Amino acid sequence: MPVPPFDFEVVFAMVPDLECRELTKRFGDNLAVGNVSFQVPPGSFFSILGPSGCGKTTIMRMIAGFLAPTSGDILIKGNTVLNVAPNKRPVNMVFQHLALFPMMNIADNIGYGLRRQGMPKAEIKRRVAEVLERIGLPDVAMRRVDELSGGQKQRIAIARCMVLEPDVLLLDEPLGALDLKLREHMKIELKALQADFDTTFVYITHDQSEALVMSDQIAVMNDGRFEQIGTARELYYRPESAFVAGFVGDANRWSGRVERLNGVEVELLSDSGMRIKGSGHGRNLAKGDPAVIYVRPEAIELARTKADLSNPDTMISGRVSSVLFNGADSRILVRADDGGVEIEVALPQTGDCSDMRQGDEVHLGWNANQGNCFQGGGD
Amino acid sequence: MRTELRLGFFLLLTPLVLWLSLLIIIPHIDMFLVSLRERIGVGKYQLSLANYLTFLEEPLYLWTFLRTALMSIMATLITLVIAFPVSFYIAKMVKGRLQAVLFLLCLVPFWVSELVRTFGWMILLRETGVISNFLQWAGLVSGPVEMLYNDVAIMIGLVYTSMLFMVVPLVTTLESLDDAVIEAGYDLGGSGPSILREIIIPHAMPGIVSGSIVVFMLSLGNYLTPRILGGKDSLWFTELIYSQFIVRFNWELGAAFGFMLLILSSVIVWGMLRLTGQTLEKTMG
Ligand SMILES: Nc1ncnc2c1ncn2[C@@H]1O[C@H](COP(=O)(O)OP(=O)(O)OP(=O)(O)O)[C@@H](O)[C@H]1O
Numbered sequence: 336m337p338v339p340p341f342d343f344e345v346v347f348a349m350v351p352d353l354e355c356r357e358l359t360k361r362f363g364d365n366l367a368v369g370n371v372s373f374q375v376p377p378g379s380f381f382s383i384l385g386p387s388g389c390g391k392t393t394i395m396r397m398i399a400g401f402l403a404p405t406s407g408d409i410l411i412k413g414n415t416v417l418n419v420a421p422n423k424r425p426v427n428m429v430f431q432h433l434a435l436f437p438m439m440n441i442a443d444n445i446g447y448g449l450r451r452q453g454m455p456k457a458e459i460k461r462r463v464a465e466v467l468e469r470i471g472l473p474d475v476a477m478r479r480v481d482e483l484s485g486g487q488k489q490r491i492a493i494a495r496c497m498v499l500e501p502d503v504l505l506l507d508e509p510l511g512a513l514d515l516k517l518r519e520h521m522k523i524e525l526k527a528l529q530a531d532f533d534t535t536f537v538y539i540t541h542d543q544s545e546a547l548v549m550s551d552q553i554a555v556m557n558d559g560r561f562e563q564i565g566t567a568r569e570l571y572y573r574p575e576s577a578f579v580a581g582f583v584g585d586a587n588r589w590s591g592r593v594e595r596l597n598g599v600e601v602e603l604l605s606d607s608g609m610r611i612k613g614s615g616h617g618r619n620l621a622k623g624d625p626a627v628i629y630v631r632p633e634a635i636e637l638a639r640t641k642a643d644l645s646n647p648d649t650m651i652s653g654r655v656s657s658v659l660f661n662g663a664d665s666r667i668l669v670r671a672d673d674g675g676v677e678i679e680v681a682l683p684q685t686g687d688c689s690d691m692r693q694g695d696e697v698h699l700g701w702n703a704n705q706g707n708c709f710q711g712g713g714d
Numbered sequence: 715m716r717t718e719l720r721l722g723f724f725l726l727l728t729p730l731v732l733w734l735s736l737l738i739i740i741p742h743i744d745m746f747l748v749s750l751r752e753r754i755g756v757g758k759y760q761l762s763l764a765n766y767l768t769f770l771e772e773p774l775y776l777w778t779f780l781r782t783a784l785m786s787i788m789a790t791l792i793t794l795v796i797a798f799p800v801s802f803y804i805a806k807m808v809k810g811r812l813q814a815v816l817f818l819l820c821l822v823p824f825w826v827s828e829l830v831r832t833f834g835w836m837i838l839l840r841e842t843g844v845i846s847n848f849l850q851w852a853g854l855v856s857g858p859v860e861m862l863y864n865d866v867a868i869m870i871g872l873v874y875t876s877m878l879f880m881v882v883p884l885v886t887t888l889e890s891l892d893d894a895v896i897e898a899g900y901d902l903g904g905s906g907p908s909i910l911r912e913i914i915i916p917h918a919m920p921g922i923v924s925g926s927i928v929v930f931m932l933s934l935g936n937y938l939t940p941r942i943l944g945g946k947d948s949l950w951f952t953e954l955i956y957s958q959f960i961v962r963f964n965w966e967l968g969a970a971f972g973f974m975l976l977i978l979s980s981v982i983v984w985g986m987l988r989l990t991g992q993t994l995e996k997t998m999g
Pocket residue numbers: 362365366367385386387388389390391392393394541
């Protein structure tokens with residue numbers, strides 16, 4: 336029998352940098368993290384996205400070694416690290432408030448880990464200069480921590496970890512303390528740094544745009560559990576749960592009961608009496624079930640007359656109740672003639688709808704496959 | 715408007731100025747003048763440095779002076795070594811109610827007067843005291859042991875009296891250290907001792923220095939503890955001052971001694987600040 340050739344490349348690529356297996360953490364009766372499993376391939380940017388208090392930091396602290404899991408296993412490069420002390424784990428963490436050492440200057444901050452490894456002074460100096468060069472701050476070595484701007488501190492905190500060449504870098508909402516403008520800027524910068532250092536990043540955030548922009552893979556977390564793991568695109572266009580559909584990106588939401596089923600196509604009779612069409616995408620739905628449909632604001636077609644619509648599955652007429660101008664990201668809120676919640680619709684800044692005013696008559700529509708239908712949810 | 719402001723400023727300043735001038739500056743100027751006069755007849759004085767010369771020429775005075783300084787420094791160091799882990803525990807390891815309770819426990823000894831506190835130690839340490847009796851009962855010693863009237867007893871008393879004054883500034887500075895900074899130290903590969911040396915102690919330095927200054931001053935100027943626990947031969951410098959003023963009625967020499975003590979404490983505090991690279995502003999601010 337021919338023995339298959341041992342393909343080192345394939346085997347090597349298969350070992351994830353970080354793997355969590357059924358990780359669980361309880362604080363007393365409170366389940367902070369429940370049965371979380373995931374793998375992070377080498378060199379990728381993995382985000383955990385979830386609302387405040389869902390257990391993100393708890394996962395991070397277990398990986399870093401500051402908390403012992405109640406059950407489950409953590410593997411780094413295929414080896415379990417449960418019995419490895421935090422100062423011996425090949426992971427480093429960028430803390431939410433950075434936690435730079437205020438009693439040391441920048442060079443000493445970055446050199447701290449190297450000093451602990453017992454590296455010779457000259458070598459430390461060279462490495463520190465090199466990493467400062469890479470993060471674009473070659474002249475700050477002798478400065479004190481409080482003599483840097485927020486964004487610069489951010490980069491120093493990352494550099495302080497990166498000089499140690501960890502297998503995995505953990506980042507706990509590192510942009511949380513920055514103002515909006517800087518946050519936008521740092522998003523791009525972080526992604527670039529990750530590509531530059533070619534290190535695996537595990538990034539946690541409650542800000543969906545941070546996760547969507549930067550990540551190769553995102554795990555959406557709610558109440559201690561992972562709801563879905565996927566690429567930004569998958570989460571946005573093919574959410575697997577109502578929570579993901581509501582949490583990632585904006586969406587209009589109707590709850591009601593399933594009225595008719597036609598293959599994957601679902602017709603919902605909403606609580607306010609509207610007939611809304613959506614798609615079950617293979618989910619198990621039955622007639623009469625309570626269900627919710629989510630439709631993205633930009634998936635809704637907008638026209639001044641019914642005839643202008645391209646004959647979509649669902650059509651709603653109504654009046655503009657307010658215009659939310661925000662440049663390319665402008666929206667209008669529409670109140671349907673037959674009642675119900677206000678519908679948020681993206682307002683294109685070109686074409687004949689761009690000068691929409693409050694009180695104008697509008698017609699909306701979308702096709703069934705633009706609506707995502709999930710079981711449950713009368714809440 | 716401006717004059718009103720200024721009036722307010724002076725009104726606020728007045729108690730401070732009064733306190734400083736009446737209780738500190740004026741008595742010290744007077745003391746200084748007294749220390750500079752020499753009695754040459756009944757009610758006749760002349761300006762001279764004779765009192766200071768007496769101090770420098772008498773080995774017992776010098777020895778007492780040196781001994782007081784060294785013992786005070788030692789008491790400060792021992793207090794620091796005991797208070798640091800205690801403070802770290804209170805500031806970082808416990809949270810909430812327990813923290814408040816522990817802090818209060820440090821304060822409890824100060825609800826009784828210093829005299830009663832010191833007598834408490836006498837009850838424990840004297841020949842017929844609790845510890846001596848216990849040792850005899852346990853069969854560890856055959857006869858009663860006297861643990862009072864020696865330097866160890868003085869040291870115990872001084873450290874005990876000073877503890878709170880070290881714990882308070884230490885707890886305050888340690889509390890201001892973000893837990894995440896300590897964790898970051900571990901995360902970057904630091905071990906316990908290296909984190910203590912490179913992160914915790916540098917951060918706590920202002921607290922260490924201000925606590926040490928207070929404890930040192932309190933020990934140096936303490937009269938009751940060395941006197942009661944050390945007996946009448948305890949050779950504490952404040953006792954010399956006391957005996958010159960009260961027993962011998964030699965105010966001139968007593969004042970000179972007082973001044974030497976002031977200079978001694980100032981020089982040592984200054985030296986300590988220099989040694990640790992701290993400034994008074996940094997420590998007190
Ligand atoms: N030491 C602890 N003892 C008890 N409960 C804790 C402890 N740490 C966290 N929890 C609880 O575990 C849950 C998850 O907390 P965690 O800090 O992981 O949330 P998070 O997702 O990081 O939130 P945020 O986005 O606000 O930082 C919360 O309900 C929290 O109250």
